[in-house]
Structures are given as structure tokens and as C-alpha cells.
Amino acid sequence: MTPRRTLADREDVLGGAMLAPALAYVTLLVGVPFVFAIVLSFSDATAGSLHFGWAGLRNYAAILGDPIFLRALRNSAVVTVGSQVLVVILATAAAQVFRATFRGKRFARFVLLLPWAVPVSLAAIAWTWIFDSTFSVINWTLKAAGLLHGWLYWLGDPALALFAIIIVQAWRIFPFATVIVLAGLASIPQEIVEAAIVDGAGFWRRLLVVELPLLMPVVAVAVLFGVVYTATDLGVVYILTGGGPANTTHVLPTLAFQRGILGADLGQGAAIAVFLLPFLIVVAVAMLRLARRAEVGGGGSAR
Amino acid sequence: MKRVALYVAALGLVVFAGFPFYWMAITAFKQNRDLYVGASVLHHIPWIFNDPPTLEHVKLLLGQTDFPRWVLNTLLVVVAVVVITVAVAVPAGYSLARLVGRWGERLGMGIFFTYLIPPTLLFVPFARLVSLLGLQDSLGALILIYPTMTIPFCTWLVMGFLRSVPWEIEEQAMIDGYSRLGVILKVAPRLIVPGILTVVVFTFTLVLQEFVYALTFISSVDKMTVSLGVPIALVRGDVYHWGALMAAALFTSIPLAIVYNAFMDRFIQGFTMGAVKG
Numbered sequence: 298m299t300p301r302r303t304l305a306d307r308e309d310v311l312g313g314a315m316l317a318p319a320l321a322y323v324t325l326l327v328g329v330p331f332v333f334a335i336v337l338s339f340s341d342a343t344a345g346s347l348h349f350g351w352a353g354l355r356n357y358a359a360i361l362g363d364p365i366f367l368r369a370l371r372n373s374a375v376v377t378v379g380s381q382v383l384v385v386i387l388a389t390a391a392a393q394v395f396r397a398t399f400r401g402k403r404f405a406r407f408v409l410l411l412p413w414a415v416p417v418s419l420a421a422i423a424w425t426w427i428f429d430s431t432f433s434v435i436n437w438t439l440k441a442a443g444l445l446h447g448w449l450y451w452l453g454d455p456a457l458a459l460f461a462i463i464i465v466q467a468w469r470i471f472p473f474a475t476v477i478v479l480a481g482l483a484s485i486p487q488e489i490v491e492a493a494i495v496d497g498a499g500f501w502r503r504l505l506v507v508e509l510p511l512l513m514p515v516v517a518v519a520v521l522f523g524v525v526y527t528a529t530d531l532g533v534v535y536i537l538t539g540g541g542p543a544n545t546t547h548v549l550p551t552l553a554f555q556r557g558i559l560g561a562d563l564g565q566g567a568a569i570a571v572f573l574l575p576f577l578i579v580v581a582v583a584m585l586r587l588a589r590r591a592e593v594g595g596g597g598s599a600r
Numbered sequence: 601m602k603r604v605a606l607y608v609a610a611l612g613l614v615v616f617a618g619f620p621f622y623w624m625a626i627t628a629f630k631q632n633r634d635l636y637v638g639a640s641v642l643h644h645i646p647w648i649f650n651d652p653p654t655l656e657h658v659k660l661l662l663g664q665t666d667f668p669r670w671v672l673n674t675l676l677v678v679v680a681v682v683v684i685t686v687a688v689a690v691p692a693g694y695s696l697a698r699l700v701g702r703w704g705e706r707l708g709m710g711i712f713f714t715y716l717i718p719p720t721l722l723f724v725p726f727a728r729l730v731s732l733l734g735l736q737d738s739l740g741a742l743i744l745i746y747p748t749m750t751i752p753f754c755t756w757l758v759m760g761f762l763r764s765v766p767w768e769i770e771e772q773a774m775i776d777g778y779s780r781l782g783v784i785l786k787v788a789p790r791l792i793v794p795g796i797l798t799v800v801v802f803t804f805t806l807v808l809q810e811f812v813y814a815l816t817f818i819s820s821v822d823k824m825t826v827s828l829g830v831p832i833a834l835v836r837g838d839v840y841h842w843g844a845l846m847a848a849a850l851f852t853s854i855p856l857a858i859v860y861n862a863f864m865d866r867f868i869q870g871f872t873m874g875a876v877k878g
Contacts, residue, residue, distance in 0.1 A: 309699070
């Protein structure tokens with residue numbers, strides 16, 4: 298570095314100037330609203346007026362005594378865990394399939410990515426039609442195959458509707474998880490896999506003992522994003538059931554929307570949304586740990 | 601035997617992933633009398649065209665609904681959000697990768713984390729902000745808010761992309777007498793072009809897919825975007841025009857599917873950075 302530097306050569310000045318707009322945008326329009334979301338949950342603000350008054354813990358007391366909220370909280374947990382279990386199974390299987398070569402692989406890959414590419418709201422409306430109470434093609438197929446004798450009201454029965462929501466969430470997220478797991482598989486050193494084959498390990502042994510442990514960090518990344526996408530998703534439930542029948546299938550985002558936006562009770566809506574935080578904090582902490590471990594573990598091979 | 605298992609598994613996955621799209625396509629072109637036969641009528645097979653295909657739903661969608669208007673609105677928002685995102689995220693990504701030194705990593709991580717703060721947590725305060733700014737029920741609200749989702753991710757993308765670009769070209773330019781600013785203005789843009797392309801594509805797909813903020817801020821049918829208008833306003837009262845609905849879903853999915861097929865790997869690099877080291 299030369300001792301005499303003009304402003305046009307000061308990396309710290311240039312760096313700061315180029316970073317400032319992004320930092321400002323993120324601070325003003327994500328950071329501040331985020332804090333405001335928590336502040337609102339302790340207020341009696343409504344959408345109709347600009348009045349703002351402290352309500353203390355009243356919003357929280359109200360929702361914690363509300364069976365619809367408790368049900369929504371439980372549904373959020375059930376849907377998130379249920380769909381992510383399915384996602385891990387489907388994505389691991391799909392990654393095993395797609396690392397092999399077979400005829401029509403390009404087409405298969407194209408189709409596999411479709412659920413992730415299509416807008417959530419449009420996928421949800423397509424599934425609404427598939428689960429239609431009168432015209433459901435699933436019911437027709439089950440009946441034609443002789444497997445169904447009564448009738449399944451997919452979106453009209455609380456338990457079935459929750460099951461349908463889990464299926465749709467898993468359907469839309471597993472392609473993304475598959476691609477991540479595939480990227481992880483590609484990064485496993487070939488020598489390790491070959492050594493296992495030489496040692497006589499079969500397919501299952503190789504998968505369960507050698508590859509899955511090495512894949513854990515990558516599968517974890519897929520699951521973490523999956524948790525965020527499912528727990529915070531509003532579109533699928535809003536369109537599929539609207540929280541019905543009789544408010545039994547609400548999840549936290551749909552209930553927060555119903556109370557906070559449609560019901561204009563911003564305070565209560567914010568309080569409901571705040572219960573998404575535990576999901577997110579768990580994810581953020583896990584991500585940080587993974588990143589740190591990758592730094593330590595991958596330190597030798599990183600440039 | 602192993603091959604058979606492979607093909608069976610591949611077929612199963614393709615059917616599960618692709619079935620709703622098959623269903624969109626066949627519904628979009630079926631005549632109503634072929635479409636609306638109850639599922640308990642077992643001799644009428646819903647999986648195939650029992651009557652000749654028709655374009656009546658497509659004509660209804662393009663001629664008698666606001667769908668063309670929604671496409672226009674969506675494109676308008678896409679262009680505005682792309683401009684804002686590129687202008688803000690690309691310099692930030694460059695700064696994090698090349699200029700701010702060891703703080704870059706942590707700041708980058710911090711900015712990326714804001715991508716994890718979901719719309720469903722922020723829509724309540726944003727509802728307040730948008731009405732304070734007088735932007736309720738206008739595309740301006742979407743143009744203001746969508747960059748909160750694209751900037752964090754795209755800054756991270758550009759930063760990661762630049763790490764894979766050798767520093768030597770810029771170094772050589774400085775040896776040749778360019779100032780640091782000169783390098784940024786004259787040399788760096790050429791190097792970042794593929795990164796910028798990824799940013800544009802990511803922003804395009806995100807705007808097309810976004811639903812929560814659109815639902816919160818937009819109430820007039822003529823201001824809606826595609827992903828909001830189709831599921832919300834195409835349903836007239838309780839009447840679902842399934843043919844037109846599925847045609848709209850299909851037409852929107854096709855360009856996105858093509859784009860995703862081409863760019864998926866680049867997006868994934870953004871997500872796995874740190875967990876996968878090549």
C-alpha cells in the first residue's frame with residue numbers, strides 16, 4: 298500500500314458507502330418493524346385509528362385463554378414437524394435416485410422442481426381443487442381401486458384437513474431439500490465411499506453408516522429452511538381451509554392475519570405472530586452453530 | 601432388480617411432484633360437462649379427456665377477467681423491485697466480499713439472518729407503516745416492502761459469488777494505475793454480471809411468488825398481482841371457475857419452472873454456503 302491515499306483509495310470509506318444503503322434498508326424496514334411488532338403486541342393499537350396505548354400483557358392473557366389460539370399453536374407445531382419428517386424421508390430418497398443415471402432424468406428433474414417453482418398461492422388453489430368435496434380425484438381413484446367405501450371430506454374434516462395441509466407443505470418443500478441434499482452428496486469425498494464399498498458395505502450400510510452422518514450438516518440446513526418456510530407460511534392454510542372448519546385448522550400466521558388485519562386488532566395479531574419467534578430462534582441458533590462448525594471443520598480445505 | 605427399484609422410485613417421485621400440474625393442465629382444457637361430474641360416478645374417468653378439449657376457459661381468463669391486468673401489475677412491480685435490489689444489494693455484496701475486511705463475514709451473516717424474519721411476523725407493523733405513508737391498496741406498498749426480502753438474500757448471493765471470482769483481475773487493474781474507486785466503477789461490473797443475473801432472476805421469482813404482503817396491502821381487484829388475484833379474486837362469491845383458475849395457475853407456473861430449472865443450482869449455493877465446502 299502506498300502511504301499517500303486519496304478518498305478514492307480508502308477501502309473503509311468506499312466499503313462503508315457501498316454498504317450503507319443495504320444496511321439502512323434492512324435496519325429501517327426489517328429491524329425497526331421487527332421491534333415494532335413486539336412493541337405492538339403490548340399495545341391496544343387498531344388498524345382503524347392511529348391511537349396507540351399500552352395494554353401490558355392483556356393481549357397475551359387474551360390469546361392464552363383462547364382455545365382457538367392454543368389449537369393454532371398446536372397445529373403450527375404439528376404441521377411443521379409432520380411435514381419436515383416427510384421432507385427428510387422424501388428428499389433423502391429423491392437424492393439417492395437423482396445421483397444415479399437413468400433414462401429421462403432431465404425430465405424427471407424438471408418435474409421434481411415444479412412444486413418449488415410455482416407460487417404457493419397457485420399451488421394451494423390447485424390442491425383445493427384436488428381435495429374438492431364433490432369432485433376430488435383422490436376419492437374417485439380410491440373408490441375405483443376399491444379402497445374407499447364411504448367418502449372423504451378432505452378439507453371439511455379437521456383431522457383430514459390437517460393431514461392435507463401437511464401433505465401440501467411437504468410437497469412444496471421437498472424439491473428444495475432434495476437439491477440441497479444432492480449438493481451435500483456431491484461434496485462427500487469419493488475416497489470415503491469407495492473405501493466403504495471395498496470394505497464390503499452394501500447400499501443400506503453405505504447410506505446409513507457412511508453417507509448420512511456426513512450429510513447431517515446439509516440435511517440440517519434443508520430442515521432449518523423447511524421449518525422457517527412451513528411455520529411461517531400463511532398461503533397454504535389460508536387458501537386450502539381458511540382456518541376452517543370452525544377454526545380448527547388455523548396456524549399462527551393465519552390466525553394472526555385474521556385477528557390483526559381482518560379483525561383490525563393489531564395488538565392481538567402481533568401477539569399471536571410473536572409466538573413464531575421460538576421457531577425462528579431455534580433455527581437461527583442452529584444455523585450459527587452449523588456455520589461455526591463448518592468454519593472449524595472445513596478450515597483446512599477452505600481457500 | 602436394482603434398476604427396477606430405481607425406476608419405480610423415480611416414477612413415484614415424479615408422479616407425486618408433478619400430479620398437481622397434470623391436474624391443472626387437464627382441468628384448464630376440459631369442457632365443463634366433462635369437469636363437473638361427481639367423483640362418486642365411477643364409470644366417468646376424471647384422469648382423461650372424455651369430451652374433446654376446449655379453449656373456453658382460456659378465453660374466459662384472458663377476455664373476461666382481470667388476469668391480463670394482474671400480469672401487467674406483476675411485471676411493473678418486478679421491474680421496480682429489480683432496479684432497487686440491484687442498486688442496493690450488488691454494491692453491498694461487493695463491499696462485504698472485497699472492502700470491509702474481516703467484518704464482512706459477520707455483517708453478511710447478520711444481513712442474511714434478516715431474510716429469515718418472515719412476512720407473517722412483519723405484516724402487522726407494516727400494515728401500520730403502509731397506512732402512515734398513505735400507500736395502502738397501491739402497488740407502491742409492494743415496491744417498498746418486497747426489497748426487504750430480496751436485498752438480504754441477494755447481498756449474500758453477490759458476496760458468495762464474488763468469493764469465487766479471483767481477485768487478481770482487480771489487483772492487476774490497480775497495479776495498472778486505476779484507483780480503488782476506478783476498479784469498482786470500471787472493472788468490477790464486468791466481473792459481477794453473472795451474479796447480477798442471478799439477482800434479477802431471484803427477484804423475479806420472489807415477486808411472482810409473494811402472497812402474504814400482497815394479501816395484506818392490496819384490496820382492489822385492479823391493483824392485484826397474479827399470485828394474489830388468481831386465488832382471491834377469480835373466485836366469484838362462492839363460484840369457483842376451476843377451468844379458468846387452473847389455466848391461470850398453469851400459465852404462471854410455466855415461465856417460473858423454466859427459470860428455476862436453469863437457476864436452481866445457483867440459488868442453492870446461496871443456501872448451503874458454509875455448510876458445504878467444495
